[in-house]
Amino acid sequence: MRGRLVTAVVVGISLAACSPSSAPPTGNYDTSKMDLKPVPAKVSAERHTGAFAEGAALSIVPELKPLDLSPVKTIRLDTTHKIIEIAPGVKFSAWTFGDHVPGPTVRARVGDKIKFSMTNRSDEPVPGVRLTAAPMMHSMDFHAAMVSPQDKYRSIAPGQTIEFEFTLNYPGIFMYHCGTPMILEHIASGMYGAVIVEPRNGYPTKVDREYVVIQSEFYVKPDPGKQKVDGAPLYVLDTDRLRAAQPTHTVFNGVHNGMVKQPLAAKAGERVRIHVLNVGPSKTSSFHIVGTIFDRVWMEGNPDNQFRGMQTVLLGSSNSATVEFMIPEDGSYIMVDHHFANASQGAIGLVSTATKPPAQELEHHNMPASATPTDPDAIAGKQAFESKCLACHSVGQGKKLGPDLAGVSKRRSKDWLARWLKEPEKMLQTDADAKALLKEFNNLPMPNQSLSDAEIKQYQKYFEWIDAQPPSSH
Numbered sequence: 001m002r003g004r005l006v007t008a009v010v011v012g013i014s015l016a017a018c019s020p021s022s023a024p025p026t027g028n029y030d031t032s033k034m035d036l037k038p039v040p041a042k043v044s045a046e047r048h049t050g051a052f053a054e055g056a057a058l059s060i061v062p063e064l065k066p067l068d069l070s071p072v073k074t075i076r077l078d079t080t081h082k083i084i085e086i087a088p089g090v091k092f093s094a095w096t097f098g099d100h101v102p103g104p105t106v107r108a109r110v111g112d113k114i115k116f117s118m119t120n121r122s123d124e125p126v127p128g129v130r131l132t133a134a135p136m137m138h139s140m141d142f143h144a145a146m147v148s149p150q151d152k153y154r155s156i157a158p159g160q161t162i163e164f165e166f167t168l169n170y171p172g173i174f175m176y177h178c179g180t181p182m183i184l185e186h187i188a189s190g191m192y193g194a195v196i197v198e199p200r201n202g203y204p205t206k207v208d209r210e211y212v213v214i215q216s217e218f219y220v221k222p223d224p225g226k227q228k229v230d231g232a233p234l235y236v237l238d239t240d241r242l243r244a245a246q247p248t249h250t251v252f253n254g255v256h257n258g259m260v261k262q263p264l265a266a267k268a269g270e271r272v273r274i275h276v277l278n279v280g281p282s283k284t285s286s287f288h289i290v291g292t293i294f295d296r297v298w299m300e301g302n303p304d305n306q307f308r309g310m311q312t313v314l315l316g317s318s319n320s321a322t323v324e325f326m327i328p329e330d331g332s333y334i335m336v337d338h339h340f341a342n343a344s345q346g347a348i349g350l351v352s353t354a355t356k357p358p359a360q361e362l363e364h365h366n367m368p369a370s371a372t373p374t375d376p377d378a379i380a381g382k383q384a385f386e387s388k389c390l391a392c393h394s395v396g397q398g399k400k401l402g403p404d405l406a407g408v409s410k411r412r413s414k415d416w417l418a419r420w421l422k423e424p425e426k427m428l429q430t431d432a433d434a435k436a437l438l439k440e441f442n443n444l445p446m447p448n449q450s451l452s453d454a455e456i457k458q459y460q461k462y463f464e465w466i467d468a469q470p471p472s473s474h
């Protein structure tokens with residue numbers, strides 16, 4: 001997908017010394033040398049009309065461009081209201097920075113100055129679907145900055161522009177987000193991103209690949225006003241679920257199972273660095289990668305906060321970590337929030353050595369378009385399967401994270417399947433066939449899908465219908 005990415009700056013002495021305890025600190029923590037005298041912000045009625053995101057230091061997740069060496073980084077992130085697809089068929093009325101969710105990643109290093117500007121363009125139609133939420137006030141809060149929030153992070157009205165600048169004093173991965181009340185609603189609507197600040201002299205290690213993974217929650221419900229997008233229901237923020245901290249989707253980089261469909265590429269023997277930010281707004285992340293161990297973990301993205309040999313990193317809301325690990329052999333290494341209730345809501349992705357992503361055809365129906373069940377239960381089962389199960393299963397296209405389910409109604413009894421769908425975790429403890437399956441699938445337990453008996457019946461009807469099709473159709 002792209003050339004090898006090698007961190008350009010390597011400090012000879014810290015490499016030679018190798019152990020962080022004998023290496024000089026990578027941050028310069030002398031506060032007398034920090035910029036603690038920012039200039040006042042400027043708010044104007046000038047409306048910017050060009051691109052919604054501008055600046056050489058920006059990249060779109062999961063990509064991370066190499067460091068732009070200029071000491072002053074001019075960036076623009078305008079706010080928009082637009083409809084984004086957070087899961088197959090779930091079109092959500094979002095609020096954005098730079099017209100992306102998550103917003104573009106800023107990459108810079110300690111000592112750099114960020115010259116930031118933002119026009120509130122929430123009143124403009126954006127390309128694509130024109131049906132968007134009402135315009136409103138927005139603001140920008142950079143965790144990477146040390147400035148007066150009342151001055152720099154103030155809310156601006158649609159059509160207004162705010163400009164301010166700040167110097168990066170500490171290395172790390174810092175969240176940015178909208179700080180306009182209700183902040184919870186602005187974050188849950190999509191207004192967040194990351195600033196990655198390298199140590200002044202670069203990182204102490206070299207890597208072959210570098211990526212950004214941002215975890216966040218969505219809380220959505222079908223629009224009570226019954227608005228539609230391309231014939232499908234429009235989804236809007238569910239403020240009851242939001243306040244109860246009960247997300248409907250927990251995702252990496254803005255899309256349910258997004259990096260299962262498009263895995264992060266790597267090769268056997270390579271060293272990979274991932275900058276992980278947990279946005280929340282309300283859940284923790286237990287970030288884990290099945291099949292490898294984090295050689296180094298830099299909490300909050302600062303190499304001075306180093307752990308070695310970790311299996312999982314616990315990140316509260318707005319916490320971050322840079323993780324580095326080796327890819328031991330060919331395979332698909334599964335990134336999950338090891339709090340599996342979150343993983344089953346979509347916080348799953350792959351780092352894969354397969355040139356052809358294993359799950360490329362996810363969007364497409366597995367059966368010819370003409371083959372559609374007629375039984376209402378089987379139809380409901382098919383639809384539910386396509387939105388909830390396709391991330392891990394195919395029908396007739398081979399293994400993914402879980403088995404190919406073609407033939408499953410023949411190789412398992414009705415009763416076995418019903419018990420499995422109801423309580424896979426219990427079956428994995430008690431049933432020999434389930435245990436064997438778990439072993440075959442890299443000890444990744446299928447998360448309990450919290451299915452009702454009625455839903456289980458629908459899946460079973462769908463599986464039975466598949467297995468009744470003539471073999472040529474799948």
Ligand SMILES: [Cu+2]
Pocket residue numbers: 095137138139178179180186191
């Ligand atoms: Cu906002």
